[in-house]
Amino acid sequence: MTFDIQKGETVIYLGPSGCGKTTTLRLTNRLESITRGTVKMNGQDVMEMDTVQLRRQMGYVIQDIGLFPNKTIADNIAVVPKLLNWEHKKIAERVDELLTMVRLDPDIFRSRYPAELSGGQQQRVGVTRGLAADPEIVMMDEPFGAIDLINREQIQDEFLRLQERNSICFRRWPKHCWKKRALKSKSRAV
Numbered sequence: 001m002t003f004d005i006q007k008g009e010t011v012i013y014l015g016p017s018g019c020g021k022t023t024t025l026r027l028t029n030r031l032e033s034i035t036r037g038t039v040k041m042n043g044q045d046v047m048e049m050d051t052v053q054l055r056r057q058m059g060y061v062i063q064d065i066g067l068f069p070n071k072t073i074a075d076n077i078a079v080v081p082k083l084l085n086w087e088h089k090k091i092a093e094r095v096d097e098l099l100t101m102v103r104l105d106p107d108i109f110r111s112r113y114p115a116e117l118s119g120g121q122q123q124r125v126g127v128t129r130g131l132a133a134d135p136e137i138v139m140m141d142e143p144f145g146a147i148d149l150i151n152r153e154q155i156q157d158e159f160l161r162l163q164e165r166n167s168i169c170f171r172r173w174p175k176h177c178w179k180k181r182a183l184k185s186k187s188r189a190v
Contacts, residue, residue, distance in 0.1 A: 007136075025139045029058050041137065056080060059130035059138035065122050067114040073099070073125050074110040080133040098128035103151055120148055 001024070005011050013021040026032040028039050030051050039046045046054055067076045074095045081091045096106040102124035114122055127143050 022141050025060070025141055028139060029055050029060055056084060056133065057135055057137065059133070059135040061127050061130035061138070061140040061143045065126040067122055067125060067129075069114050071113070072110065073104075073112050073114070073117070076114065076125060077128050077132050079129060084133055086133075094132060094134075095128075098131060099125075102128055103154060120151065124151070 003011075013024060015021055023032060027034050028041075028046065030046055034047055041049070041054070041057075068079075071079075074092075077095045077098060078091045081094060086094075095110065099106040099109055104121060104124060109117070109121070109125075114125070117125065123143065127140070130138055130140065130143075
């Protein structure tokens with residue numbers, strides 16, 4: 001497969017189960033090794049980049065959410081900003097901004113633990129963690145599956161606003177979601 005993705009563009013991978021959508025995302029941030037071909041980010045082969053630095057430049061929202069059960073919601077969201085040595089005030093502001101974006105009241109949810117949230121709420125926190133460090137590239141693997149329809153549509157609208165700020169999102173959305181969103185944004189399906 002060969003294609004370019006421009007800054008601010010959303011690409012939605014479509015295909016049957018087992019065709020390589022998740023593998024493509026995992027190859028992009030080197031969670032799996034590339035055995036043939038190349039994946040480039042800003043013109044540089046990802047295999048030549050420092051793996052840790054590469055991953056810190058990307059947001060990645062996984063299918064299985066992957067929240068740390070021993071960390072509060074605020075600490076789960078703040079993982080990468082802390083690794084990047086952001087100031088505490090900036091991290092706290094970003095956590096509250098993202099919780100608000102996904103319709104979770106920061107005053108209520110900031111200090112809770114993942115086990116205290118519903119599956120849909122956990123998935124929303126997983127999405128915020130992928131966005132926390134304001135990465136240029138955000139890869140999402142079915143990020144909205146467990147979110148109820150009303151919140152899903154509102155959150156997807158927020159992603160369209162993020163895209164206007166030049167974020168790039170690789171998304172694997174269910175068909176019923178991407179068709180409507182693709183009409184509103186600079187999106188294409190691959």
